[in-house]
Amino acid sequence: MSTVTTDTRTDRLYQLLPAIYRLRDAEQGYPLQALLRVIAEQVNLIEDDIGRLCDNAFIETAEDWAVPYIGDLIGYRPVADTAAEQESGALNRVLVPRREVANTIRYRRRKGALSLLEVLAGDVAGWPARAVEFFKLLGWHQNLDHRHMERARTCDLRNVEALELLDGPFDRLAHSVDVRRIDSARSRGRYNIPSVGVFVWRLKTYTVSHTPAYCMENAGPHCCTFSVLGQDAPLFTRPEPETEPTHIAEAINLPVPVRRLAFERDKALFYGENRSFAIWAEGWAGLDGSSPVPVEQIIAADLSDWRYAPPANHIALDPLLGRFAFPPGQLPKKGVRVAYRYGFSGDLGGGEYSRTLYDPPTLKAAAADSAQAVAPSFYRVGSGQAYARIGEALQQWTQDRPRRAVIELTDSGVYVEPVAIELAPEQSLQLRAANRARPVIRLLDWQTDLPDALSVGMAAGSRLTLDGLLVTGRAVRITGRAGDTASASGVESCGAEVVIRHCTLVPGWALDCDCEPKRPAEPSLELYGVRAKVRIEHSILGSVQINQDEVRSDPLPLEISDSILDATAPDKEAIGAPGYAVAHAVLNIKRSTVFGMVDVHAIGLAENCVFNDCVNVARRQLGCMRFCYVPPRCRTPRRYHCQPDLAVQAAQEDLAAGPARDAAVAGELLRLRPQFTSRRYGSPGYGQLAVSCAEEIKRGAEDESEMGAFHDLFQPQREANLRARLEEYSPAGMDVGLIFAT
Incomplete structure (x- = not known):
């Protein structure tokens, strides 16, 4: 007699039968149960659909596709100049924010309030904001009957802090009238009676928790930086929530870099455990290291030249550069650890942000007659774990030799040790x-x-995953087993794969204090004879060098998405091969930014990308590039809706051949050149398209979002949505302008 397992949901109808019928059904091999399971499956689908209909009637529980319909019921007006309405997905959540639809009636009741503009920026675009009425900053003569002593202060050259805040969101000095409109599409003004400015911060703040500091030995053994890479990086505030809905945001409520004068004036507001930043120094000045150095022993200082020497039992701290210094004669006896916040555009590269972890699947035992499942092996490394170092976990993994394994680093520590991995055939390992x-x-x-x-030896059918790591000092070298002549198609069929996701392989191996790479000519990822599919996701890498046998093997499949490749200079290869004209690889790249030349065998598909420098492929007949920026005079496969091709074609059609058309084409090429806030890894605005970048680049993707690695932030749609809402809810007679603080 066969047995059938019981599932409460699928056997709900079967359980309603009298026991006598279930007993007779068991005698016949459960045919009735199988029939009722098929019927119950359809009943469950109908019941779930009815349940969703009830949930979709409420904005809090409605699915993404139903949010626009609820908005239509209350008269919510979507933005007119965005892409066509999407029924689901991340873009729909940007075009029709659920929170804005829920609060539409409340917004209408508060129309005209200055604080509402800040709330709109957060709810509509997800950007922190500060609203400023510029008429309060106009120079005027005080009226004895209507005095405002805090307004119209003339410039005092001895007031360093006021000068530091000049023309920013926290400016307090008086200005002369600017007759230009703040919402003008051309040249915008600020200081006028009807002008209201909404400053928004696009950069996010990310935490680094209890990690070792970096000793700047070239400057002195007492000199340290918060960043483990040793570069100057401003420390950002930990934004405090606003207590009242009518409150206008201050610096402590926003993700802004901490100023020296603000830190000196109120150190306890920024420094300490669970604050913006803190320092632990075990054994220094009699401290036990269980709590941060007391704020009374911290001195705000300018350490731009490392000349300031703090007194005994004190630490000098420069939040603008992310530096701190001990007294030269009182060095720490043990390690120094820090916690701080840095600024960046999105969840890219290694960082302490939430991401999805993919555990290897549970496999059946090797014996054909065994039904026992074999779960993946886990080796956890970190403070309080079974292994203190990666090498110890690798040694145990080598002895156990499991088919599926995960080595997980549980803290934000720094692991200074050689790492060498050798994978057996059909073996899988995650280092994450x-x-x-x-x-x-x-x-x-x-x-x-x-x-x-960091060396890895691959074998036939083996799988390697690097997830959430920051690798500095040297490259990651992945080598295939000698004599493995499997073709690329054979590799894909057997599942051999290399995955690098949410990792940072520091471009140039290491950084100087000004974010310049120390070894700009060195690659970050080296692939030697690898017979596997290579996939890179949500990562920041330096140069990728591929060394493949062009005669005995097919091109290496290389897939890159939502990432930044940085060769550190325009004349260096972001993807190439040492000693060869092109890398023997077929590249598929989506939503990525590439600094440096790309020299590959072929490009299967490139879409929504920014190739800042030259692209050369050996086989132009294969593949397609769509909605990308590609510099002129590059050897590429066929292009569709790429820039600057469209702009140059339009200029050539408008003018007849001659000097005027040549000048117009040259002007379009210069105008469409991508502009970035920063091109150096380690700075907060790294890889971010500048505000002055051409609209054809900022809205050049297929869904009218920006090209490049931050495509999925949908910032053009956010900006368009916010501008429409500011115009809708601005006070009567006022002009509201959107100003990007970062």
């Missing part, structure tokens, strides 16, 4: 960070006669 952790693997010059990269 725990969720909301950012471990750093710092590779040094361990051997004088051999390279010291």
